[in-house]
Amino acid sequence: MTRHPVIRKAFFALALPLLLLTAWWVATANSTSFFWPPLSEILATFPETWFNGRMVQDVLPSLARLGVGFALAFVVGIAGGTIIGLFPLLRALTEPVMEFFRALPPPVLVPVIALFTGYTGSVGKVVTIALGCLWPLLLNTVEGVRGLEPVLIDTARSYRLSLWRRMLYVVLPGASPRMATGARQALSIGVILMVISELFGANRGLGAAIVQFQRSFAVPEMWTGIILLGLIGVLLSVTFQFFEKRVLAWYVGQRDIERGA
Amino acid sequence: MPMKTARLADEATETATLTAETKAALDVRSVQKTYEGQGRTVEAIRELTFEVGPGQLVCIVGPSGAGKTTLLRCMAGLLELSGGEVVLDGRPVTGPPDGMAVVFQEYGRSLFPWMTVRQNIELPLKEKGLGKAARREAVDAALAAVGLLESADAHPWQLSGGMQQRVAIARAVAYEPSVLLMDEPFAAVDAQTRAELEDLVRSLWKRLGVTVIFVTHDIDEAVYLGERVLVLSNRPTVLLEDVAVDLPPERDQLSTRSAPRFGELRGHVYELVQAAKLGQRPGGDVEEP
Amino acid sequence: MTATAAPPRPSAPAAQRPRRRRSWSGGVIGALGVLGAITTAELLSRLAIVNPDYLPPATEIFADLWRLLGEADTWVALRQTVTGWAIGLAIAMAIGVVAGVVIGSVPFLRAFTASTIEFLRPIPSVALIPLVVLLFGTRPLSAITLVVYAATWQVLVQVLYGVADIDPVARDTARSYQFSAWRIARTVIWPSALPYVVTGFRLAAAVALILEITAELVIGVPGLGRSIGIAQSSGAVTETYALVILVGLLGLAVNVAARAVEKRVLHWHPSVRRSLG
Numbered sequence A: 001m002t003r004h005p006v007i008r009k010a011f012f013a014l015a016l017p018l019l020l021l022t023a024w025w026v027a028t029a030n031s032t033s034f035f036w037p038p039l040s041e042i043l044a045t046f047p048e049t050w051f052n053g054r055m056v057q058d059v060l061p062s063l064a065r066l067g068v069g070f071a072l073a074f075v076v077g078i079a080g081g082t083i084i085g086l087f088p089l090l091r092a093l094t095e096p097v098m099e100f101f102r103a104l105p106p107p108v109l110v111p112v113i114a115l116f117t118g119y120t121g122s123v124g125k126v127v128t129i130a131l132g133c134l135w136p137l138l139l140n141t142v143e144g145v146r147g148l149e150p151v152l153i154d155t156a157r158s159y160r161l162s163l164w165r166r167m168l169y170v171v172l173p174g175a176s177p178r179m180a181t182g183a184r185q186a187l188s189i190g191v192i193l194m195v196i197s198e199l200f201g202a203n204r205g206l207g208a209a210i211v212q213f214q215r216s217f218a219v220p221e222m223w224t225g226i227i228l229l230g231l232i233g234v235l236l237s238v239t240f241q242f243f244e245k246r247v248l249a250w251y252v253g254q255r256d257i258e259r260g261a
Numbered sequence B: 001m002p003m004k005t006a007r008l009a010d011e012a013t014e015t016a017t018l019t020a021e022t023k024a025a026l027d028v029r030s031v032q033k034t035y036e037g038q039g040r041t042v043e044a045i046r047e048l049t050f051e052v053g054p055g056q057l058v059c060i061v062g063p064s065g066a067g068k069t070t071l072l073r074c075m076a077g078l079l080e081l082s083g084g085e086v087v088l089d090g091r092p093v094t095g096p097p098d099g100m101a102v103v104f105q106e107y108g109r110s111l112f113p114w115m116t117v118r119q120n121i122e123l124p125l126k127e128k129g130l131g132k133a134a135r136r137e138a139v140d141a142a143l144a145a146v147g148l149l150e151s152a153d154a155h156p157w158q159l160s161g162g163m164q165q166r167v168a169i170a171r172a173v174a175y176e177p178s179v180l181l182m183d184e185p186f187a188a189v190d191a192q193t194r195a196e197l198e199d200l201v202r203s204l205w206k207r208l209g210v211t212v213i214f215v216t217h218d219i220d221e222a223v224y225l226g227e228r229v230l231v232l233s234n235r236p237t238v239l240l241e242d243v244a245v246d247l248p249p250e251r252d253q254l255s256t257r258s259a260p261r262f263g264e265l266r267g268h269v270y271e272l273v274q275a276a277k278l279g280q281r282p283g284g285d286v287e288e289p
Numbered sequence C: 001m002t003a004t005a006a007p008p009r010p011s012a013p014a015a016q017r018p019r020r021r022r023s024w025s026g027g028v029i030g031a032l033g034v035l036g037a038i039t040t041a042e043l044l045s046r047l048a049i050v051n052p053d054y055l056p057p058a059t060e061i062f063a064d065l066w067r068l069l070g071e072a073d074t075w076v077a078l079r080q081t082v083t084g085w086a087i088g089l090a091i092a093m094a095i096g097v098v099a100g101v102v103i104g105s106v107p108f109l110r111a112f113t114a115s116t117i118e119f120l121r122p123i124p125s126v127a128l129i130p131l132v133v134l135l136f137g138t139r140p141l142s143a144i145t146l147v148v149y150a151a152t153w154q155v156l157v158q159v160l161y162g163v164a165d166i167d168p169v170a171r172d173t174a175r176s177y178q179f180s181a182w183r184i185a186r187t188v189i190w191p192s193a194l195p196y197v198v199t200g201f202r203l204a205a206a207v208a209l210i211l212e213i214t215a216e217l218v219i220g221v222p223g224l225g226r227s228i229g230i231a232q233s234s235g236a237v238t239e240t241y242a243l244v245i246l247v248g249l250l251g252l253a254v255n256v257a258a259r260a261v262e263k264r265v266l267h268w269h270p271s272v273r274r275s276l277g
């Protein structure tokens, strides 16, 4: 290892992934196993599988449904959570019901919503994603609003800040770390629901495509689907962290200083 | 007293003349406060009555847990009273009143961590409706007064405790309140900074003509800063003594503190606080805590 | 990216505020809320605001739930679900804790694996569904594999936070007294990582149930999830709802139990005592 910090960093970031990929490559190189085709074959199959129209017809619609469902849940969850968090009586009234919905594993929403809208169109899928994403956002926002520093609320009151200024400058930023936690949880649930909402009935979409490959024993294509889904998960997580870092820079800075002290 | 009752009875018609003839900026009338909480009631303030004239600087001392913070929060309209009333400029206080600023005991937690120092000071000014240029000017002036101009764009948590304290003071000063309430504002700063901040408060007070109520643990500080020192008994709280500080208005850390009169006053307040700790009540009776 | 994630960042459970005990009146209000929700559902259906074919009256759903609870099949399915969940969770805990302590306490390993963990963690566990179907079909092993994959990350990441949070002075002290590695792990690392392990457990327990039910519903692994799927596809609407409620209650039980474990374990923990003053 060298002393140069950049090279050192690159080494630590890339060494293990490269090692694992090489191991996969070598281990499957001469594989005749039906389930574990050579990595070279999987990678070769990738472009023809996804870039021949599937990207536009399957992948993007899936992501769009995820985006719409998540956005709906985000708006409703934060607005509702803020209102519930501000009124203790409302919170006491709704808490057990919300706890139940949070504890309900979101995939069971799929058969229930299938009753109402079926699963051929986009509506049922979007509703499923939105409902699944809603509870973590809602409950975390409630907690965030409830956990606001009381001295800050007194400060806002003693300077007689108007309602909307109090919301905009005090309540929302103060609850934002918890909102981000909720959003992160919601996003991972959203991805799960995006996939499994497509597994019912004859369907298009990323999840549906992967299962069709599996059912038709197109194993290398199935592997490309798994890899693509993994890449999407990583991409979403990176995007999320990018925004989180910007919005919550103050929170991270403050926490680091408190921990250091 | 009869005059006051008359005023209260006929407030609407006499408001105009009233303000002119009222001597008190802040009038605390038999204020009582009992905390009621899950199965536990704490009688914090039994009965407090005093007046603070416009532009006065009054210090409040008392044993820990006496209810100083409680009193301050009652005056600020942040707590509901259990009895009595607080009257500010002739109007009873029901919620946080106009023209009042509070520096909280937990100053560090009273600054918005998601805003820079400048934004923290600016926010109340926005609410006041000041234009952009005027806000900038006011913030700069306040920051210059507390010696923090270079830290304007830092976040509060990047500053030391003493600096945070000065930001909280700057925010209150920039607001140009007519009444300024401060709750043990210097409890957490080192002796050197403390002396500087004390002089800062006195010079700001003189310059702005604001009424200041200053709660402190520190007897020296109370005597050095105040025109009056109110000594509170222990809980449930009543007023033990209202000590007039007859030191010359020009004060100076060295000469004032070494003046014989300062020593006498200090000794007197010290004895009062000691007595208060032992349960001394006005009239000489000692109540077992 | 597996379901449910870390609480506010590196969750320091020790720093959490002691939750105020729910007062008696709070419980009554909450019960009123539940009653209100059930009544609303009942009325929506009875007044046909929502098509009763899709949403049967709440009373009928609960009656059907009562009937289901009298049937042996329900209990078999419940046992299958709980078994899969418990086995998967136990394996995940074991892997997560051991790997977390080892990786976390060796700085080289930590730096070496950081990027890989960051990359693998957000991969949605449902991506593995086709693979486990091919490998294991509808056997319980399919569900357990998904559960282990999803839950392990929760535990591992928390344990890594926990090991990183160890007081360096304590560690250096232990080193300077030439404690053996095992002894350092037991006396220094484990106690300070424990709150994080417990938090990881709580998060993993919830995630594990989600994946168990998903596998049952989607793949057809025996359990409550599959029962829901069967009820729905055979048009037994009331039974579908009854089973969904049963699964929800199971989820609630898992959450409550996990929180109780967390509270119990952390109760005597010094870091909590310290923060409570």
Ligand SMILES: Nc1ncnc2c1ncn2[C@@H]1O[C@H](COP(=O)(O)OP(=O)(O)OP(=O)(O)O)[C@@H](O)[C@H]1O
Residues within 6 Å of the ligand: B035, B036, B037, B042, B044, B062, B063, B064, B065, B066, B067, B068, B069, B070, B071, B105, B217, B235
């Ligand atoms: N929200 C509350 N609920 C119940 N009791 C309270 C509450 N706030 C304060 N008290 C009690 O009221 C009494 C007075 O408290 P207060 O904070 O006003 O004292 P203080 O004089 O400011 O003390 P210190 O000098 O330590 O700041 C104390 O006994 C305290 O325990």
Ligand SMILES: [Mg+2]
Residues within 6 Å of the ligand: B068, B069, B070, B105, B183
């Ligand atoms: Mg106090």
